[in-house]
Amino acid sequence: MPPRTILPICWVLATVVAVGMAAAWMTVGGHREMLLTGEMSGAHHQIGLACETCHAAPAFSGAAAARKALNRTCRNCHGDELQAADDSHPRKKFRNPRMAAYWEVLDARFCTTCHVEHRPETTRKGAVTVAADFCVACHAEGDQDIRTARPSHAGLAFDTCASAGCHNYHDNRALYADFLVKHADQPWLDPVPVHALSARHRTPGPPQTGSLGRSDALAPAAVLADATVLDHWAGSGHAAAGINCTGCHAPDVASGAPLAEIGAGWTAVPPLTVCRDCHRAESETFALGRHGMRQHPRIAPPRDPAATRIGAVLPEAVTAWLADPPRAVHMTVGEARLPMRSDPSDLSLDCGTCHRPHTVDTGRASVEACVSCHDDTHSRSYAGSPHHVLWQAEQGGKAAPGTGVSCATCHMPKVERRGKIFTSHNQNDRLRPNEKMIRPVCLDCHGLGFAMDALADADLVTGNFRGKPAAHVESIEWALRHAASARNTEH
């Protein structure tokens, strides 16, 4: 066969094989890095290769079906958060056909109208991929023209609506007009600045019954020989709560079992599931935040090629070759996109990374653990800041519980659910936009006006709130003026 015949045949064959491999990787299993069409935004890069988490439409379904499926999967992970935020622009509000005119300009029925993944070149803060003046699409004409409805807004540019600390598209729980009016007269600092839930949580209760001491420890002889570990456990909250060594290191061994049985069932490093058994709320919220999102229950598991229709007819060796590569269960410091210290780059994030279950000092996870990894200016500026000084005073027993402000006070605050106080480990729940922090955190100690100004002052945030805000958000004055003007019109 002449070369000019062979070459095209080889080219066609190579193309068919390459396309087949790409299709197999896409739909059956295998390495998919090369299929990523662009760097992913925010925290999504952590789950970048769990494509089915977001792309849930059947292969080769149409664009409309793919968009609907994407919308559904966005809500799988973010739906509860939006509901809790009392979403100002919920999808259901825009599904009514009377909103059809708005579908043409900014289709708020679909998350992907404003949040398109794999577009690093157009992605802004909050994974937003529409222009900063997106509010103009719906609030610049007719009854919705905010410039005529609110005289105070007449000269404002639309790119300042969501960037000046006044409004957010989804979460306006601390920014709506009646809330501003209600909190208009607050001083910058409460006369008794205390984070109430932290105070309740950190106020020592009565001695617990069933507390354990050094002599109660149940562990193999080699472990008991380590006096430091033993001392730490005996002074820990676990011992105070009656949790013996076996509770975590040999959870499957029956109570009262002989030492030999304890030794046989002993695990030196207990898995996360052991922590989860008792600290359920903390564990659940950990998987909702950036530190633990790889453990979110809605993340698609690795694919099993043998379970697919194509895989069922392929030889086992082929399905094994096609299997998805193993995925890391934990995020590592080195994978983070925020500025991090380089020395612990391979440190993976699980409970023990921040908490030392054997130590008495539970405060370590509130500050020292954070700054041992985070190396941005805000984190570095914490030491010596007014909040830090208060934290040190509380930790040193010189100030009341709840008066100190640690990293966790703001980013992983105490929350109350059904009468129980626990630490929310979803740090994203109080960030981005940072006004989400106002109600659950700032307002316990500061007035609304001061909190809004402080969070709108980027330099003040970066410097970890040393000094007073240089920025001023006029929302409260405008809301008061509007309320007064409405009252005057009425009378």
Place this chain on the structure above:
Amino acid sequence: MKRKSGFLTTLAAGTAAATIVAANAIADGVPYRDVADMLYRVMSADREVYTRMVVQRLTVDHPVITVSEHFQDDLALPLPSQMFRFGAETVADGTGDFSYSLLSLHPINKKNGPGTGLEKEGLEYVADHPGRNFYGEEELGGEDYFAAVYPDFAVAQACVMCHNNHPDSPRTDFQVGDVMGGIVVRIPMD
């Protein structure tokens, strides 16, 4: 919270039943107008019952709780109009078989004013002809809809007080029995 869950459960059950009835009725060839009328009767009954037996009774007749637009922050009852809208949004979230809205020519929130030509015509008609309904067809988003507009009356003193006293209300002289707005029901005609 428990109270709110109870209301929403009842509302959801009513909505589900109405959706099934509506879908079956259309499938059986019942005219759009009759389907819209049936849906309206369910909505109107629920709305009136909530207003009279919950809001009016517990906030005006025997005041044990307040009613507030910011009912979550204020630990209060949702406004009747909010209750109605929550139902409408729950339906919109779950089906495209029909939709409904509570609108007015004098809305406290401007987004609840007439947004289409038919809505404006219908709201004016029911305001000018108390007790009569308005029916029509319109195209929205490339789809044809049958639309019906029904009058929404001030059934209790609570409705009148709230609308007449709200700082954003464009009309402050409502009386019990007045047409305050209209309920718009839409059914796609495909």
